[in-house]
Amino acid sequence: MTRQSHPHHEPEPAAAPAPGLAVEARGLHKAYGAVHVLDGVDLRVRSGDVFALLGPNGAGKTTTVRILATLLAADGGTARVAGHDVTAERARVRRAISLTGQYAALDAQQTGAENLRMMARLSGLSRPAAARRATELLERFDLAGAARRRVATYSGGMRRRLDLAASLVGAPSVLFLDEPTTGLDPRSRLAVWEVVGELARGGVTVFLTTQYLEEADRLADRIAVIDGGRIVAEGTAAELKRRVAGTRLDLTLTDPAAYRHAADLLDTLVVRRDPERLLLGVTTDGRAADVRRLLDAVDPEHRLVQRFALHTATLDDVFLTLTGGTPATPAAATISEESSRV
Incomplete structure (x- = not known):
């Protein structure tokens, strides 16, 4: 060129x-x-x-x-x-x-x-x-x-x-x-x-x-x-994680229709999307009251969310949110909560 x-x-x-x-x-x-x-x-x-x-x-x-x-x-x-x-x-x-x-x-x-x-x-x-x-x-x-x-x-x-x-x-x-x-x-x-x-x-x-x-x-x-x-x-890694979300609530939906409905409803709160696994990652402050509020807003009749899990935000969230890209080698890119510097 x-x-x-x-x-x-x-x-x-x-x-x-x-x-x-x-x-x-x-x-x-x-x-x-x-x-x-x-x-x-x-x-x-x-x-x-x-x-x-x-x-x-x-x-x-x-x-x-x-x-x-x-x-x-x-x-x-x-x-x-x-x-x-x-x-x-x-x-x-x-x-x-x-x-x-x-x-x-x-x-x-x-x-x-x-x-x-x-x-x-x-x-x-x-x-x-x-x-x-x-x-x-x-x-x-x-x-x-x-x-x-x-x-x-x-x-x-x-x-x-x-x-x-x-x-x-x-x-x-x-x-x-x-x-x-x-x-x-x-x-x-x-x-x-x-x-x-x-x-x-x-x-x-x-x-x-x-x-x-x-x-x-x-x-x-x-x-x-x-x-x-x-x-x-x-x-720093900690600052970037806090910028995206101090804590992430992962919601696994029951079916594709439920996934689309939740994604539209949560909109800008979503920091992670995995349609194949019907999983949405949502920002939260980690308090029980905030988690209950999100679950009630998405699934007031308790029919759409199959399960949920609370995680500390990772660089994976930062990467996906800021670049819209896919990290290299998913196995190597997954950050455990116990990760520490060499």
């Missing part, structure tokens, strides 16, 4: 860096022809935080990361990463960051140790320093036992951990992870989450894009929801 310029979104003069921010973007625009991928994105990420950019496929997550990582030029707006303008100071930005994409960028025919030594040499370390750095990272990511094995023999989770290790060879202050657990099994995903948590505790700012709701809920200090190239909500 041919890239076009958009005169009405000319880049603005670079602003001075805001103190305490690792990433700052103002009014980012990007379009391909008539398709506006980003439509005025603003972001502020504090140093040392894990920040999650959450959204459905095609929402603009990867485009945002590519602009912040200097791999793509915005059509308008400004951005600073690690205190440097991504357009005027590209080289300084690149020295301060590392980017790990959805798929491991490794030489499968080399061993784990050889991959890391090669990356270290490319980053400018001497041969002895590269060997020391490779050994240190292999131990840190629990890969020392596989250091002499060819990467072709690694599992998906091991490859992803090695890829993360490679991204830290240059000791970046900001690490961009673009959907880092895509395609991993649940055990490997948990291992990557543990690594990300460890990096954050070590002071690295992590900018994470994901479709997995549990991933954002467990890892992120703050979350921004992007849809259609725009940020539609931002806050």
